[in-house]
Amino acid sequence: MHEPTPTEALDLVGRHEAGQEIPEQMRGDVRLLGSLLGRVLRESGSPGLYEDVERLRTATIQAYTDESDEAFARAAAIADSFSVERADEVARAFTVYFHLVNLAEEHQRVRVLRERDGRPEREDVADSVAAAFVRLAEEVGDDTALNRLRALRFHPVFTAHPTEARRRAISTGIRRLSGLLEEHDTSVQGGAEQRRSQRRMLEEIDTLWRTAPLRPEKPSPTDEVRSVMAAFDDTLFTAVPHVYRRVDDALQGPAAGSRAPIVQPFVRVGTWVGGDRDGNPYVTAKVTRTAAGIASEHVLLGLERAANRIGRTLTLDAGTTPPSDALLALWTKLRSADEDAADEIAQRSPNEPHRRIMLLLARRIAATRTRNADLAYRDPEHLLEDLRTVQASLAAGGAPRQAYGHLQQLIWQVQTYGFHLAELEVRQHSDVHAKVLAELDAGGARSELTEEVLEVFRAIAYIQERFGPRAAGRYIVSFTRSAQDLANVHRLARYAAGPDAQPPVLDVIPLFETFDDLQAAPGILAEIVDDPDFAARLAQTERRLEVMLGYSDSSKDVGPVAANLALYEAQAAIAEWAQQNRIELTLFHGRGGALGRGGGPANSAILAQPPHSVDGRFKLTEQGEVIFARYGDPAIAMRHIDQVAAAILMASAPSNEERNRRAAARYADIARVMEESSRERFFSLVKAQGFAPWFATVTPMEEVGLLALGSRPARRGLSVESLEDLRAIPWVFAWTQARINLAGWFGLGTALSAVGDEQMLREAYEQWPLFRAMIDNVGMSLAKADDRIARKYLALGDRADLAELVMDEMTLTRDWVIRIAGGDGLLANKPVLQRAVKLRSPYVDALSLLQLRALRALRDAPEDAAPDAGQQRLLLLSVSGVAAGLQNTG
Incomplete structure (x- = not known):
């Protein structure tokens, strides 16, 4: 009997989908990657592995397509027939296959996005910021729409919630494969470059197969910080200003790039990684300081490189582009601080004043990173001032395209990321605060817990002093049940500072998580705003207030339906309270990747929010596999940011608010x-x-x-x-x-x-x-x-x-x-979406059958017996594989 190849197996699913054909280019990618995996399994797997993988896959596809109990039983019998060692290999093979199919699907998404961008008319991009602005202007007028665009804010917050089942080594290997697949697309069919890319893909897939899919030990919080940095280095640093540029291009048309942009930076990035200590004893004050330092190192290195690139290309002669008086004054100032470097740069660029300034600014950014006090910038505002001096000089000197080209993108990057990259947020459980305060109020010796809690506030003060006030300061109180839970944070900050120092500037954010807490939220907020510390901070921020809503625990508390309805009611009540009290409210949505934790398409969720609960501002958590699914590839990240920002803009349109109001x-x-x-x-x-x-x-x-x-x-x-x-x-x-x-x-x-x-x-x-x-x-x-x-x-x-x-x-x-x-x-x-689910389901079934046999073995073992290591490993391998196949965990 002929055993199907990976592509033929895929075709069986395709025919079952009643005409929902896989795009031909994606089919070609799956065919290529599947054949390369088959070769790896034959070369590197144990004898007969490839045949066993195909046997189980054929059986699960048959069981999926005819849905008979007999076919399902045959597939289960094959899974049960393997030795534990062979089942281990089969589970690993299916997991690698899922990584490759996911890669092919992501590559197809990128391909579609690029094809769409290449069309002369982009009417199909109806859910972009530019299109949303046009629709909003039709409802509220150009001036109001422009004000709302300038006030727009999208604030994703990366968290270290453990929902990414892949090791970082696996993720980086897949990213390398993605680059090779792109090379393969652009090379000549059958040519030397294509053969080279296929050979390198074979090498990468063999490496994937040989890489242990399970982490040998839990990552440390610092490991998690460095892992999240990959999304910034590979994607966000350049993707975010490109989003701004796209919007400005659409709004300004042919004039874009030759005059000051309309768009103001509307993305702010937050992070809990290294700051979220709720239930995590490994996140210490030392870790928080380290996390801030790592993030700053990454962003300053990025800014330094960008400034250097611009400096090297800004070879405008003073005769064609005369410098402004302000630029000449800046040169004098910079030269006096860094004389040897200035002389060397001036010698290499004798009549290129703008180039000379940019190269010296790059040196000052480097000095900020290395903490050279003589040259370092005190804060990002001073860097922005210098960059704007260069920009104004270029514009006045008749070079607006250089003024508002790459230099503008660098300005956007500084405005978005500062010197801190991500605004580091601290989270702690309200019960911990209460326990520590009780101990402090009682006097006597301080416990290790108390000293650590106080040290966190000192760490926040250090980060604010070192990296600027935006770098840290939001303090989230999980399980907020009373106004006192929030007031306690300011009391602890004063304890930490002592009588001779000022506590850090804090924005204390309540996190309402359970059903009862959501219902109590408006009353708690009404009470806390009269607290002296809160009232003082509201006055400093022009009455800005953040409130966080927990999707996860509320769903576990009362079920997904009641939780969703309770969350809507809580948002409506909080938004109404904020309107009545002239408070600029930002609701912070603690959403997970899975649907049981508030997951699902973010843009449709935003458009379904109650009136005045968005008002141009949307903040949410991004975690685990969601971070790399949404921000791992530049094209996908730009599309995601554009879609979400468009929904934020449209959520406050009179038509959308009225629709939600009437429906409610x-x-x-x-x-x-x-x-x-x-x-x-x-x-x-x-x-x-x-x-x-x-x-x-x-x-x-x-x-x-x-x-x-x-x-x-x-x-x-x-x-x-x-x-x-x-x-x-x-x-x-x-x-x-x-x-x-x-x-x-x-x-x-x-x-x-x-x-x-x-x-x-x-x-x-x-x-x-x-x-x-x-x-x-x-x-x-x-x-x-x-x-x-x-x-x-x-x-x-x-x-x-x-x-x-x-x-x-x-x-x-x-x-x-x-x-x-x-x-x-x-x-x-x-x-x-239906096609994507049906594509994967038969193969997920195979891993589920392997997981079931391992679970049964573990459950049937005597209670006093040690767990069978082989079965336990098989179970964990299958868990990782199912997560890859379903494309989510928690």
């Missing part, structure tokens, strides 16, 4: 019924006697904690007798691995049944953005689930009642989602 009023009764019924259904599961240990049995929840994903522990306590101490990430991750995805949908079917009016629900889907986003996100979540595999996981436990409850709700929810969204299946209205 019209469907308020439906929302109430859905909230109450879904919460009751969710509680019937999670509050059932013995649920927590059952959950730990039927999912790899315990084993997920063994993965060396991040520095933070997977749970706050040691017991699984209660979900209270389980973090939201393993809660979501475990359900995802079991192919149930319960955290993203459970309770929705019951909620929709409680409403009952199908026609009304279809109308709500068309008219109510929040409801539409909820239905679409659940559709995505269910599409990645699998009934047959889910039943196998649930059978690991001894609670048929709970297993039946889960499966009944899954069936009910799927039925309602399909009826409301239309079509003959999940994601029928999202064909590209």
Whole structure:
């Protein structure tokens, strides 16, 4: 019998998709990468590995396409027949295959974006900032639209939440492969360059295969800082100013680049990496200082290189471009501070005043990085002043294109990143603050915890002094339950500073996470603004205030449906309170990558927010695999930033606010019924006697904690007798691995049944953005689930009642989602996404079957026996592979 090649196996899925063909170029990429992987498996795998991989893959595709129990049983029997050693190799092979398919899909996205950019008319880019500005101007007028554009703010905050299952070595290898695939695209068919790129791809894939897919130990917080820096070095430093440039090009037309830009920098980058100590004992004050230093090193090096590049190219003669008096004065000032270098540069550039200045400015940036006090800039504002002097001189000297070209991009980079790169935020649990203050108020010896908490405030003060006030200062209080929880932060800052010093400047941000806390939020805010410290800070910032909302714990608390509705109500109430109190509110959304943690398309979520809850400002967490999915490739990063910023701009358009206002009023009764019924259904599961240990049995929840994903522990306590101490990430991750995805949908079917009016629900889907986003996100979540595999996981436990409850709700929810969204299946209205899910599902099934056999072996072992190391490793390998296949973890 003929065994299918990787491409033929892919074709089987393609035909099953009823005409949803894979683009030919992407098919070619998968064919190429798949054939290279097959060669690697034959050359580097043990004898017979390639044949075993193909045998399992063929069986899972057959089981997926005909959906019979017999076909599924045959696939499971093949997975069970492997030795542990062979199963290990097969799991690794499938995982590498997923990395390659994901790469091919990403490459296709980049290809489409570039083709779109190359068209003379870009009418198809309707969700860009430029298009949003035009639509907004039609509603509010040019001047108002321009003011809103200039006040626009998109603020992603990178976190070290452990949801990236890939090792950094794997990620960098894939990035190298991406470059080779691009080279392959542009080389002559069959030519020497193409053969060279294929040979190098073969080498990289062989390296991927030979690289251990699991981290040998957890990364340290400093490792996490350096990992996130890769997104900045490879993408963000250049991508963000390119976004500004694209918007300005679209708005100014032919005049773009020859006059001052319309666009003001609207991206600010934040980070919790090295600052988030909530439940992470490894993030110390020393780590926070180190994190700030690493970030500053990276951005200053980037600015130095950019200034040098501009200096080397700015060879304008003084006769054609006379310098301004201000530029000559700046030269005198710089020369006196750095005389030897100035003389050398002047000798090499005798009549090129602008070039000479830029090369000296590059030296001053370098001195700032190396902490040379004689030459270093005190702050980025002084660098900006010098750059603007050069820019004004160029413009006055008749060289506007040089003034507003690359030099403008450097100015944008300084405005966006300063000398700190990312605004470092600290987060700590409110209970820790209360405990430390109780000890301080009692007097006596100070514990190690107390000294460490106080040292954090000293670290913030040091960072502000060293890198500028923007570098640090936001302090997030997780599990904020009272105004006192917020006031405590200022008290601790004064304790840390002592009587003879000023505490750091702090913006204390409440984080409302649970259902009850979300409902209490407006009252807590109304109380805290009268606190003297808060009132003083509001006066200093022109009444600006940030409030953070937690999606993860609220979803684990009351279920995804009730949490989403509660979050909307909380935002509406907080926004109304802010309007009444003349406060410029920024809501900070603690969203994760998975749908159970507020994940899903950010732009549609923004457009579904309550009136005045956005007002041109949107801040959210970006974590784990999401960071590299959205910011790993420059073209994708630029598209993501453009889309999100466009949604932020349009969210406050009168038409969008009115639509959300009307929908919220019209469907308020439906929302109430859905909230109450879904919460009751969710509680019937999670509050059932013995649920927590059952959950730990039927999912790899315990084993997920063994993965060396991040520095933070997977749970706050040691017991699984209660979900209270389980973090939201393993809660979501475990359900995802079991192919149930319960955290993203459970309770929705019951909620929709409680409403009952199908026609009304279809109308709500068309008219109510929040409801539409909820239905679409659940559709995505269910599409990645699998009934047959889910039943196998649930059978690991001894609670048929709970297993039946889960499966009944899954069936009910799927039925309602399909009826409301239309079509003959999940994601029928999202064909590209549907294709991506169907492309991967049979191969994810193979890894799930390998994971199941490992779980069964571990669960069936005697309680007093040590875990079988081989089965445990197989389980962890399959967890990594399933995460790659589903393209999310937690």
